[in-house]
Amino acid sequence: MESVARKYFDELLSRSLFQKSREFSFTMHDLIHDLAMFISKGFCLRLEGVESHEVKRARHLSYARGEFDIASKFEPLYGAKCLRTFLPTSLKQNKYFEEFYVSKKVLQHLLPSLRCLWVLSLSRYQNVTELPDSIGNLIHLSYLDLSHTAIERLPGVLCNLYNLQTLLLISA
16 A cells, blocks of 8 residues: 555656655645645635635635634634534644633534534644534534543534544543
């Protein structure tokens, strides 16, 4: 399997889809990145600086996780009826060990309204101690990351998530 993957990677590298950035790492070539961004515009978004009308047709969303993610940060998402990915990212590599907090309103009001979610990550939010029962209504959810949270007990409604394939529960 690794040799097949290596052949594919070498082929993409030979066609300049990737470029060497350091001794053992590669990045996507700038032109390929720009093309991908152009093609995916409107469907793949970063939350920062996005107008609420752009979010309505978005399918995949990422956002820069802040130390305190307040509810008003996520207000544009209430119009996103077809959102499939809700993924926080960190701005810097050293943010891995910092503590993050998210508003309880996001868990109680926003997440239940995103009924088409496939991917949900609440990883590293220290104040997430329990999941609302409404999580059981996210029937399309196939990936749920609850790693490094304060959750000690999972609700029984998780058994209703028949499409769930990946559940990450690494403790802090």
